Amino acid sequence: MKDDNDGDATLLLDNAGKSIPSISDSCLDETTPFLVLLNGFEKGKKILVLTAQSTLGRSPQCIIQIRDNRVSSNHAELLCECNKITIRDLGSKNGTFVNNRRCEKADLTDGDRILVGSTELVITIPKK
Amino acid sequence: MIRLVLKDSEGGEASCPVLGELVIGRGVECHIRLDNPGVSRKHARVHSENDIHFIEDLKTSNGTIVNGKRIEGMTEIRQGDLIVLAGEKIRVFDLPTNKAILDAETTHSHILDKMPDEKDETGDPVKKAWQSPLESRAALLRTENYSVDYNSIGELKSKAEGKRKMVFALATGGALLIFATLLFLLVKL
Numbered sequence: 001m002k003d004d005n006d007g008d009a010t011l012l013l014d015n016a017g018k019s020i021p022s023i024s025d026s027c028l029d030e031t032t033p034f035l036v037l038l039n040g041f042e043k044g045k046k047i048l049v050l051t052a053q054s055t056l057g058r059s060p061q062c063i064i065q066i067r068d069n070r071v072s073s074n075h076a077e078l079l080c081e082c083n084k085i086t087i088r089d090l091g092s093k094n095g096t097f098v099n100n101r102r103c104e105k106a107d108l109t110d111g112d113r114i115l116v117g118s119t120e121l122v123i124t125i126p127k128k
Numbered sequence: 129m130i131r132l133v134l135k136d137s138e139g140g141e142a143s144c145p146v147l148g149e150l151v152i153g154r155g156v157e158c159h160i161r162l163d164n165p166g167v168s169r170k171h172a173r174v175h176s177e178n179d180i181h182f183i184e185d186l187k188t189s190n191g192t193i194v195n196g197k198r199i200e201g202m203t204e205i206r207q208g209d210l211i212v213l214a215g216e217k218i219r220v221f222d223l224p225t226n227k228a229i230l231d232a233e234t235t236h237s238h239i240l241d242k243m244p245d246e247k248d249e250t251g252d253p254v255k256k257a258w259q260s261p262l263e264s265r266a267a268l269l270r271t272e273n274y275s276v277d278y279n280s281i282g283e284l285k286s287k288a289e290g291k292r293k294m295v296f297a298l299a300t301g302g303a304l305l306i307f308a309t310l311l312f313l314l315v316k317l
Contacts, residue, residue, distance in 0.1 A: 027162075027163065027164035027165065027166075027216075028134075028136045028140075028162065028163065028216065032136070032140075032142075032163065034140050045141065046138065046141060047141060048134070048140045048141060048142035050134065050142045050144070050160050050161050051144060051159055051160055051161065052159075052161065060129075060131075061129075061147065063143070063144050063145065065143070
């Protein structure tokens with residue numbers, strides 16, 4: 001089938017002829033940074049950050065969508081580079097606060113609290 | 129437009145709208161990065177044409193599975209479809225994501241128990257709002273009216289009070305002035 005021309009170093013190549021891969025468990029739990037909403041309508045929601053550039057805002061086009069009227073449609077963006085996460089304000093009306101300090105751009109560390117509109121989020125960045 | 133929604137075993141969720149083209153894989157250059165050794169560096173490509181959405185396996189060894197079938201070539205995906213890339217399950221949702229919200233409500237309610245208990249103005253724990261869509265709507269309205277810390281309610285209240293007092297003082301002063309003038313005229317005549 002397609003298996004011979006695969007350049008990627010994936011595991012379980014001896015299983016390649018079969019249609020169902022034997023890897024069946026998600027591996028995202030320990031390595032993926034995530035946000036947890038601390039208040040509002042979706043309180044407690046855990047949002048995984050899987051994209052290198054994640055827009056955050058009220059609009060459904062945003063990768064991280066936050067249902068809060070005080071959040072601008074394109075409020076901020078999260079940039080992930082080699083497990084270093086930066087938040088950047090995209091000219092939002094009500095501003096982006098990191099640990100109660102308003103900022104245009106800030107590097108995030110594990111446990112930082114982000115306030116956008118009336119919604120507070122806490123970020124967890126697992127160490128690799 | 130569709131949205132790809134991915135969940136981990138602890139109820140965490142990642143979602144990404146499909147705007148044009150999107151590559152899923154383990155490599156850093158991918159739009160959606162899945163850090164799973166079974167996922168190829170560039171695993172699958174999702175793209176939209178005239179509101180029809182396709183997924184394509186990028187010749188990977190573990191393959192891409194849509195609704196239980198390993199796909200070959202381009203395959204159309206729709207609302208409710210399940211895509212599996214080496215154990216990572218991705219659901220397809222139509223935008224707006226009302227269904228995703230309802231789904232999220234049921235999946236995430238268990239996390240709420242672990243969260244520090246926060247109470248809203250009425251004193252009810254916020255997690256009660258998740259019990260039914262109507263109640264959650266009410267909770268949403270409540271959060272919309274909810275004032276934020278840096279616009280403290282007290283300050284606003286005292287401002288409004290000050291304004292009211294000033295208007296009252298001005299009105300009383302005006303009335304007294306008119307009354308005095310009338311009295312003065314009456315005495316003179």
